[in-house]
Amino acid sequence: MACLFCKIASGEIPAEIIYQDDEMTAFRDIDPQAPTHILIIPSQHIETLNALDPSHAELIGNMTLAAARIAASEGIQQQGYRLVMNCNQDGGQTVFHLHMHLLGGRQMLWPPG
């Protein structure tokens, strides 16, 4: 198991874990781009958005719902936040274990990168 995010989910590599259940782990990005910058990853090793099939739909939805709950616990739910998922080179994906970025605590700009 060479995947950095699998190792974070399993606890083999330490991270500041915000939330964890059977299907996902949320932890702070080590190179934050906003006052709140949290990554939400599935427990299952899914490389990219392109690898999703209909069996993953509820998981992705649950990750999105978790992001909104985490935004609330971070105190940024009402002021607002941005969710970002990158796929492959043009998306800027750097770790090939699907992940959702939750960013907030500042005004996010447009375009989104």
Place this chain on the structure above:
Amino acid sequence: MACLFCKIASGEIPAEIIYQDDEMTAFRDIDPQAPTHILIIPSQHIETLNALDPSHAELIGNMTLAAARIAASEGIQQQGYRLVMNCNQDGGQTVFHLHMHLLGGRQMLWPPG
């Protein structure tokens, strides 16, 4: 029904619709920030990410799966793309009908806004 995106979903206001089924509509953003810039909206009027409840999980997952399929039909699936959802002021949300941005066809930058 004063919502712009409800009117696009119903056909009352024209848009360049890419995909539509019972639960979602995808159409080109009128102010594109990348060569491919498509919005995916639920048919149901949900104001923000904060209004989601567990009954919406599969819908959000299906929107994400649709985004990956649309990326394929746009010819950008392998090169990559970015999915973005904005919530409220700091997220940069401007239309209060939940929507997912699909952006690609160029290198997306970091930070994501």
